[in-house]
Amino acid sequence: MRFTIKTKLGLAFGSILILSAAAGGLGYVRISELADNQAMLAKQGWRQGKIGDFENALWATALTEKNMIIESDDGTIAALVTKLASQRADVAKIGAELKTDLNPLDVKLMADADDQLVRMYKLQDESTKFSVLNSSNRSYALWKHDAVPMLASLTTMLNGVLAELERPDATTQQTQAALLFMDARADWLRLTRLVASFPAVPTIAELDDSTRKFQELVTTFRTSLAKSAQAVNAGGVRTDDVVKAYENGLALMSRVADLAREGGNIRAQDISSGEGGKAFDQTYKAYDAISDAIGARMAATSKNAAASADLAKTLLLAAVAASLALGLAAATWIALSISRGLGRAVDLANAVAVGDLGQTITTTSHDEIGDLVTALNTMTVNLKANASVADAIAAGDLTVTAKPQSDRDTLGLALAAMVAKLRAIVGETVAAARNVSSGSQELSASAEQLSQGSTE
Structure with missing residues (x-):
């Protein structure tokens, strides 16, 4: 099979180009993979950051809920309710x-995290609903602002009644009525405490x-009040105002108790x-699970990217080394084949130049050097053939x-022209010689005749 130098160069450099293209393609693929991995890591990092923002927003709603529970002012509680709604909107935005x-x-x-969030919000709504009632604080405010002044006024009124029943000239009936009234007052004190x-x-x-x-004390107090009021009235002291004040006081006490209840x-x-705190913890853990899953994928991606980069480096180095080895081998092979063939050709040309036509070259090359x-x-x-012709001519062989x-x-x-001309010259010479010979014969004959004529 014939392999020209062009073919050899084409195969060598074509192989190098193929290896270079393969290395470039591999590099492009690996770089593309690294770019994709980097984009994925950036995206997942962004998502992890958003989960952190989401959890911070959840913490903010929980803190607002706690503040709402411990707050005593209704106006501030209403503001906190509005704030909670705004914070939930932030949570929803980040969630979207x-x-x-x-x-x-x-x-x-x-989906699991969303379910936990819905449950947490449901319990948070219940907690908010009860916080808005502000029962304990409203009950205390009613006690402080209405009940305490009422008790002071009632105490003054009771002291006036007792002063009339405990006069030095009080009757036995009035003294007994005072004792009953004191019993009712003791029941009232237990009730108010x-x-x-x-x-x-x-x-x-x-x-x-x-x-x-409270209900038991109310029943007890009503009984003792009715009994003592009857005894006091019988002792000549009117208790209508006191009984009415007590009834008003009972109504106010019931309002304080109802608010607290x-x-x-x-x-x-x-x-x-309780349940709300557990729901919050479960919701937080659910989103932590998403963050952990993302983190695990990021770690796996980073590990795979590192392994892929190492493999790419190895393959690229192998491709470069193969290209260098192939290029060196091809260059050496082609250079040796060219230099050896040309060297022998130069030797033959030098021999011919000095007239040595007895040398030939044996070659197994099937390229341009072989053709040369x-x-x-x-x-x-x-x-050599022409030299042989010249030698023959020099020897006089014009055949x-x-x-x-x-x-x-x-x-x-x-x-060829020289041989032809020499042959022509030789032919002419031979013809001339023949003519001379013929003339000589004729002269000889003439001379002989002249000789015979003179003899006669």
Whole structure:
């Protein structure tokens, strides 16, 4: 099979180009993968940051809920309710951003987290509803601003009645009535002390127990009041105003107790620190699970990217090394084949230049160098043939024939022309010789005749 130098160079550099293209393609693919991984890491990092923002927003709603529970001013509580709604809007906005272009692996985790968030919001709504009641604080405010002044006024009125019943000239009936009135007053004090403790009751169970005691004390007090009022009236002292004041006081005490019995602050605190707190923790953990999943994928992506980069480096180095080795081998092979062939060709040309036509070159190369050597061998053979013709001519052999190799074979054509001219010259010489010989014979004959004539 014929492999020209162009073919060899083409194969060598083509192989190098193919390896270079493969290395470039590999580099492009790996760089594209690294770019994709970088984009994915940036995206997942952004998502993790958003989860952090989301959790901070959740913490803000929980803090607002706690502040609402401990706040005593209704106006401030209303402002906190508005603030909570705004914070929830922020949570919803961040949540919507989190769900854009969601990774399929996170869909279920996000659905679970949303379920937990809905449950947390439901409990938070209940806590807010009870916080808005502000039961304990409103009960205390009613006690402080209305009940305490009423008790002071009632105490003054009772002291006036007792002063009339305990005069030095009081009758036995009046003294007994005073004692009954004192019993009723003691029941009233027990009742008011209980009512005063309502705003500070810490649990619903204790609040229910206080309510039961309150109802019992109200019944006891009404009985003792009715009994003492009858005795006092019988002693000649009117108690209509006192009884009416007591009834008004009972109504006010009932209002204080009723407000406290709503248990708004207590129920809100129970929800927030109980089921509501658990719901918040579960919601927070659900979003933490998403963040952990993203972090795990980011770590895996980083690890794979590092492994891919290492493999790319190895393959690129291998491709470069292979290209260098192939280029070096091809250059050496081509250079040696060219230099050896040209060296032999130069030796043959130098031999021909000094007239040595006895040398030839043997070559196994099937390229342009081989063609050059073959051409030189052919040239040497042709020159040798022409030299043989010249030797024959020099020896006087004009029977030889010079055979030009082409119509452009100057030497061959010149030899052929020379042989032809020499042959013509020789022919002319021979003819002239023959003519001379014939003339000589004729002269001889004439001379002989003249000789015979003179003899006669």
